[in-house]
Amino acid sequence: VPVSASGSRAVYDALKALDVRIVSALPETWLVHLIRMAEEDPDVSLVRLAKEEEGVGISVGAHLAGVRSAMLMQNHGFLQSINGIVSLAMLYRVPLLMLISDRGHLGERDPWQTEGGRHTRRVLDALNIVTDELRDPATVEHQIRRAVSLAESSLAPVALLLTRDLMWQEPT
Amino acid sequence: VRRSDCLAAIYPELESRVVVSIMGSLAIELYELGHRPNFFYQQHGMGLASSVGLGIALGRPDLDVVVLDGDGSVLMNMGGLTTLARYAPPNLTHVIFDNESLLSVGGFPTATSAGADLAAVARGAGIARVDGVDTLDGFVEAFRSAVSDGALSTVVAKVEAMLPPTFHMDLHLLENRFEFARALRRDAR
Numbered sequence: 001v002p003v004s005a006s007g008s009r010a011v012y013d014a015l016k017a018l019d020v021r022i023v024s025a026l027p028e029t030w031l032v033h034l035i036r037m038a039e040e041d042p043d044v045s046l047v048r049l050a051k052e053e054e055g056v057g058i059s060v061g062a063h064l065a066g067v068r069s070a071m072l073m074q075n076h077g078f079l080q081s082i083n084g085i086v087s088l089a090m091l092y093r094v095p096l097l098m099l100i101s102d103r104g105h106l107g108e109r110d111p112w113q114t115e116g117g118r119h120t121r122r123v124l125d126a127l128n129i130v131t132d133e134l135r136d137p138a139t140v141e142h143q144i145r146r147a148v149s150l151a152e153s154s155l156a157p158v159a160l161l162l163t164r165d166l167m168w169q170e171p172t
Numbered sequence: 173v174r175r176s177d178c179l180a181a182i183y184p185e186l187e188s189r190v191v192v193s194i195m196g197s198l199a200i201e202l203y204e205l206g207h208r209p210n211f212f213y214q215q216h217g218m219g220l221a222s223s224v225g226l227g228i229a230l231g232r233p234d235l236d237v238v239v240l241d242g243d244g245s246v247l248m249n250m251g252g253l254t255t256l257a258r259y260a261p262p263n264l265t266h267v268i269f270d271n272e273s274l275l276s277v278g279g280f281p282t283a284t285s286a287g288a289d290l291a292a293v294a295r296g297a298g299i300a301r302v303d304g305v306d307t308l309d310g311f312v313e314a315f316r317s318a319v320s321d322g323a324l325s326t327v328v329a330k331v332e333a334m335l336p337p338t339f340h341m342d343l344h345l346l347e348n349r350f351e352f353a354r355a356l357r358r359d360a361r
């Protein structure tokens with residue numbers, strides 16, 4: 001699949017540099033390299049989920065246990081997780097690092113992704129979740145580091161959108 | 173079987189463990205037995221207590237974690253049972269009290285009142301050690317075996333649907349959250 005290995009590597013290296021030790025994920029095309037990297041890393045526990053909202057619980061548990069975690073999901077997975085985000089993570093003031101593949105946005109060709117793509121940013125904004133867009137592998141580590149800092153100082157979720165520019169390479 | 177009697181019977185084993193309880197009657201019954209800093213009462217986010225327990229158990233393999241769950245909550249996150257089974261942390265015990273109702277919000281019957289069998293569901297999800305019990309002695313025996321067997325274990329206990337006299341807890345949920353996280357840090361080996 002034409003998913004960018006270098007973009008994925010930049011994201012994974014940044015998570016490693018920040019001592020992320022639990023990664024929850026529900027497979028999706030743009031996340032294949034990231035999930036494989038976590039799977040092959042003996043220092044990271046990869047938790048493959050049945051449904052994304054479970055990942056909120058796992059990250060809340062990990063935080064209460066003093067362990068840094070990250071959630072890998074598609075934007076539809078974020079939409080699926082909202083009750084857990086609001087009524088568990090936000091209610092209990094627990095930081096979440098959410099890495100959300102930005103499907104259905106500019107450049108999308110799959111019609112079935114487009115409805116979610118139109119709503120993702122508005123929903124993040126409605127929930128008052130601070131959001132950044134990851135586009136350039138050169139700035140990814142800096143952006144993820146700032147996101148973790150803010151999540152942990154504000155005790156709130158932070159979302160990083162994995163954009164098409166970062167994650168997708170059109171076949172040549 | 174009263175759930176409060178089950179909790180009282182295993183309270184000595186809970187004292188030294190990390191406990192995640194669901195909201196409502198179960199939380200208040202545990203609290204009334206004697207709150208401890210290592211008890212977390214998850215007052216919302218229904219269904220996710222088992223996922224929170226999984227996150228703690230994976231993050232801190234040195235801690236013994238007990239999740240006290242209910243039929244309504246498990247029915248909301250049945251897929252999560254397959255995730256528990258897949259990673260099967262040996263330091264996690266999942267207790268499901270099945271009173272066949274959503275007691276704390278009006279007592280409406282859940283699907284377990286109509287035949288859904290959560291012990292069978294847990295087995296079917298791939299959890300190797302599952303006990304279904306319907307007596308107090310059976311529960312205590314199953315729980316003691318579950319916490320000492322060094323494997324992910326699930327105990328499903330059929331209990332009466334009984335409301336507690338009060339839901340009042342003199343412990344704000346944020347106070348509970350910060351105290352709990354501090355207790356887990358302190359117990360770091």
